[in-house]
Amino acid sequence: MNLIMEPWPWYVSGAAIALVMLLLLLVGKNFGMSSNLRTFCTLCGAGKSSEFFQFDWKSQKWNLIVVLGAIIGGYIGANHLSTDVAVDINPKTVAELQTLGFNSAGKEYLPDELFDSGIWTNPKTILLLALGGFMVGFGARYAGGCTSGHAISGLSNLQWPSLLAVIGFFAGGMVMIYFLYPLIFG
Incomplete structure (x- = not known):
């Protein structure tokens, strides 16, 4: 089933992010993706070779669910909720990117020149x-x-x-x- 939708307006997405941040603030948690790498490395045994990775990773397992949600949400958004693979960017920006060698600028979300x-x-x-x-x-x-x-x-x-x-x-x-x-x- 392909549920094509238009992107959410900035004020809806912004309000959703603000709500999540308020909830995290109320429960005393901080959001960040790089801290998940530390948690993941600790899970894989990095604490045996570095003191930095010796911490209670179980207190951060909630944040690993955030990563999982970002991966699943990104997949669903890209494959089931997107109408176009191109990013709607200003034609002047497209022209500038093309002068830098990004010939797929404005046509694809991920430029072939990098990906x-x-x-x-x-x-x-x-x-x-x-x-x-x-x-x-x-x-x-x-x-x-x-x-x-x-x-x-x-x-x-x-x-x-x-x-x-x-x-x-x-x-x-x-x-x-x-x-x-x-x-x-x-």
């Missing part, structure tokens, strides 16, 4: 993915959380470090896309 199976045959791409993954992992750990944890949970709790982290995330993204990406792929 095609052929990327695994290019050593430069593999190196960049490994370096980017290391930097994201290190940055999330160094900042005490990931973008979702700081931007959604930390800001809703009015945490000053989260505001600084979110400003840093946005500044880093701007530097990457406007300065580093053209140098690497230009």
Whole structure:
């Protein structure tokens, strides 16, 4: 059964996120996806080789259900509730992305230039993915959380470090896309 629906308006999605954050705040929980990686690694036995992974993972099992829900929800949304595989973005943005080499911009949700199976045959791409993954992992750990944890949970709790982290995330993204990406792929 294919239930095609239009995307939810921002004010419905925003209110739903705010409600979830209020409920988490009331029960004393913090939301963040990177903390799930720590929990998952602990489940797999990483506590035997690193003190960082020695903690009561059972107190975080509720957050693993959040990950499962995100995976299931993403699958349902992409395969049963989407009318189009393209993201509705501004034509000017599409033109700018195409000048950077993203020929599928505005036509697909995931650009072939980044997510095609052929990327695994290019050593430069593999190196960049490994370096980017290391930097994201290190940055999330160094900042005490990931973008979702700081931007959604930390800001809703009015945490000053989260505001600084979110400003840093946005500044880093701007530097990457406007300065580093053209140098690497230009």
